Amino acid sequence: MLHYISSSPLRPRFLLLTSPPSNRRFLAMSAAPSSSSSRLVRGAAVPVPSLGTDEACAVADDAFQRYTSPSLRRGGAGVAVVWFRNDLRVLDNEALLRAWAASEAVLPVYCVDPRIFSGSTHYFGFPKMGALRAQFLIECLGDLKQSLRKKGLDLLVRHGKPEEILPSIAKAVSAHTIYAHKETCSEELLVERLVSKGLEQVQIAKGGASVPKKPLNPRLQLIWGATMYHVDDLPFPVNNLPDVYTQFRKAVESKSSVRNCTKLPPSLGPLPSSSIDEIGGGGTIPTLESLGLSVTKSEKGMYFIGGENAALGRVHEYFWKKDQLKDYKVTRNGMLGPDYSTKFSPWLASGSLSPRYICEEVKRYEKQRVANDSTYWVLFELIWRDYFRFLSAKYGNAIFHLEGPRKVVSKWSQDQALFESWRDGRTGYPLIDANMRELSATGFMSNRGRQIACSFLVRDMGIDWRMGAEWFETCLLDYDPASNYGNWTYGAGVGNDPREDRYFSIPKQAKSYDPEGEYVAYWLPELRSLAKERRNFPGASYIRQTVPLKFDVGNQKKDQQFNRQRRPNNTYRRQVK
């Protein structure tokens, strides 16, 4: 078992671990060094971002100042609640701003939903949320609470289901509206419906408790806010979204524009005058222990610091301090170290970082430093993220079904032993094993690694792609249903775009992206003593390969037919719905 952790300059850290049996979560904890790729190569854990406390605070203060406007006025009455979900930020949070503008007092609430924090994945019963992501979110909540306090508010934390908590809070504070960001996938949509239904049972006096008039029901006001391009600005209705990414991208680039980030007033207060104590106090942010998670020390890889302040720090570090943006397109296919790619995804997934903020920072960088293919390519990738989000709205639950949006019926294996060898990084292919161990140890895997690991599971092992997708759901810090299942359906050849059906040859990928075996030797130290060119091809000096590759090294031809003959026998077939 590979464990680790480290502490950051900002706060102590906890990290996850590997070889996790299906329903147990492991964590690790350690003390922190400073960051750099070379340091990572030498084997020390690296915080992301790696800014010191003072620098991180200064960066965040500067960003908040640039997005604060003293001229904003609020014209509303009564109380509005803000229900925080996957939007754990203050900057460019339209739900928060709309609540402020439409009220005299705002109450921010977060519900620690047991279905998310302690539930199981849909088909295979893995933990819904691994310990690393739980820790990351705990940090996001702590950071959000601090930022709200600085703005004259606070974060009320309640443990339970939003549909049970929010109606009673709305009643207690006589809230006329609950503002929240709209989601697109079924579990989240169900909760939205249940919250709305619960609010129908609540009646408050019009104009707030102090001005009794005809009673009304508080309403749930859902706001679009997770994507760079706003859904209302698309040049087509979401149901007519093109099935080819390039068509989508070209259309939005030529016909839509990205809205500006919202500005903040200097203060978002006050909280409702009814004392928070009267409604049970501010509540407590959960701890790992309270969520039933365990902790073990670890020493390798990257560890991500949760929260909006860290997110703003990472944008500053990657774009401005390290000046990496100008090289992004060249480095983005790397696998080792914090700086081959932006590493924005964990903060984007928790909503601690707005994609529109990244877009504005790219534009600012292009004006002040340089505009090139690399600066554009970050936006290109964010458009992929948008695309998967819109696809999830278009295709609904089809992105979770075995046959995917294209309803492709194929035979798949659910061989447990093979799956576990992949999950635990014991396939006998160093490139797969290293990536899977990194995922378990850090909650992160590069995009290159994800594509290779997905292709191997699905094509070389013939395993039901949903097992891989659900394992990623457990482990990823940046887990996002639309991006995760969208990418897996593409990798499995069941995605909406038939042209995105790709096989990744392990030997070829190893030669192209880890030619000296630095990456595999980092995660599999037993390979370090081998000659560099042998680390990815260790033969008998490494563990036995669990499956042969689908194609010989010399034959990289894409198999459009998705040859099933070499798949294990215990397959099953599902009918197209």
Ligand SMILES: Cc1cc2nc3c(=O)[nH]c(=O)nc-3n(C[C@H](O)[C@H](O)[C@H](O)COP(=O)(O)OP(=O)(O)OC[C@H]3O[C@@H](n4cnc5c(N)ncnc54)[C@H](O)[C@@H]3O)c2cc1C
């Ligand atoms: C099988 C598989 C599963 C994935 N699951 C997720 C997931 O659950 N959540 C998630 O955010 N990303 C997922 N991705 C996409 C991608 O791997 C990660 O977004 C990326 O590796 C994050 O690292 P980064 O922030 O340094 O990315 P960068 O290369 O710096 O890209 C910048 C941003 O663009 C977006 N982006 C880049 N590539 C993609 C992509 N293929 N799909 C969607 N958005 C993209 C991300 O928001 C990312 O933060 C998955 C990819 C694959 C192949």
